[in-house]
Amino acid sequence: MQEYMYRKHLRYPIKYLVSIVGFILSIIIETFIISYLRSMQEDFISYFGIALIMILGFLILVIFEFLFLYFIMFRKFKNVSVQLTDLGIVYKNIKGTTFIQYEEIKSIQFPYIKYFGGWTKIKSNKKNIRLTVVLENIEQFMHDLKDILDKKNLSYVYDDKxxxxxxxxxxxxxxxxERVYEKIKTISIGYLICMIIAIVYLGFVNYNVSQIIFQLLITLYPLLVFIISEIIFGIKLSKEIKLNKKIITKRNKKFENNVYKYTFIVCxxxxxxxxxxxMI
Known part of the structure; x- marks a missing residue:
């Protein structure tokens, strides 16, 4: 009996929240460094004193905001799990356990945004279970649930389309x-390298270009490559599913690596x- 849980960045968010703060903070620090190098007229101590105060203010604000988010939202995900048993669906969260027999299901709803996210709501007379697409292996969960309902002649509770x-x-x-978890270290290393390139280019080589535009263009290059690649993967998956008329869950890693490579080169x-x- 497989237990489905939310993804680890929701169950254990501190590490990932710290990474996000580090990312934003590095952008701010990079901006101050480039701005100082391009002006070279400001007093070093006063300039970075102001920068330090702003950074500390940002950190304090972010810490309070993340604490709020953690206690309001993230800590709930750690205790969420769902299982398909012989008799019904067992859903556990911070409030306790909800059990819905298959025969008690009145409807299954599917609000969603195509290829970007969504959720499903399993409704009975008195109890509801709501699951989002960030549940690990939720496609397998829905596949197994569909099979169970079909075998019990309960297909009428969901809209097939x-x-x-x-x-x-x-x-x-x-x-x-899965790709995010696999590529996060590579993206982070690429980001740090590009940040150094941006500082050198905008701080020492070319003073005449718009700082903010070119800073983002250079620094966010690895992230841009990943986003463009994800768009390509989404389009390809959509076409494959439409062509084969069935859900394709197996990843084509060779194709993915080629997309990353050529997108990296072209960009x-x-x-x-x-x-x-x-520069000309």
């Missing part, structure tokens, strides 16, 4: 989050060309 669309969304979500060449043109 809406379930199919939700499973497509869930498939992309499962695959996308890199475009970035370099833009930088060279602005």
């Amino acid at each position: 809406k379930l199919y669309n939700f499973r497509k969304t869930a498939t992309y979500s499962d695959q996308s989050w 890199g060449v475009l970035n370099v060309l833009i930088l060279i043109i602005w």
Whole structure:
């Protein structure tokens, strides 16, 4: 009996929240460094004194905000799990355990945004279970639930087309989050390298270009590559599902690596060309 839980960045959010703060903080620090190098007229101590005060203010604000989010939202996910048993669905969360027999299910609803997210609500007369696409392997969960309902002649509780669309969304979500976990270290290293390049280029090489535009263009290059690649994966998955008329859960890692490689090259060449043109 498989137990389905929410993804680890929701169950254990501190590490990932710290990473987000570090990312934003590094952008702020990078901005101050580049701004100082481009002006060189400000007094070093007073300039970075102001920067330090702003950074500390930002950190205090973020800490309070994340504490609020943790106690209001994130701590709930750690205790959430759902199982499909022989008799029904067992859903556990911070409030306790909810059990719905399959025969008690009145309807299954699927509000969602195509290929970006959504949720399903399993409704009975007195109890509801709500699950989002950030549940690990939610496509498998919905596949197994559908099989159970079909065998019990309970197919009428769900709309087949809406379930199919939700499973497509869930498939992309499962695959996308797997790629995020796999690539996060590579993206982070690339980001740090690009941040150094941005400081050197904007602080020492070219003073005449718009700082904010080119700073983001250079620094966020690894993230841009990942986002463009994800869009390509989403389009390809959609076409494959439509062509094969079935849900495809297996990832094509060879194709993914090729997409990353060529997207990296194309975006890199475009970035370099833009930088060279602005230097002329």
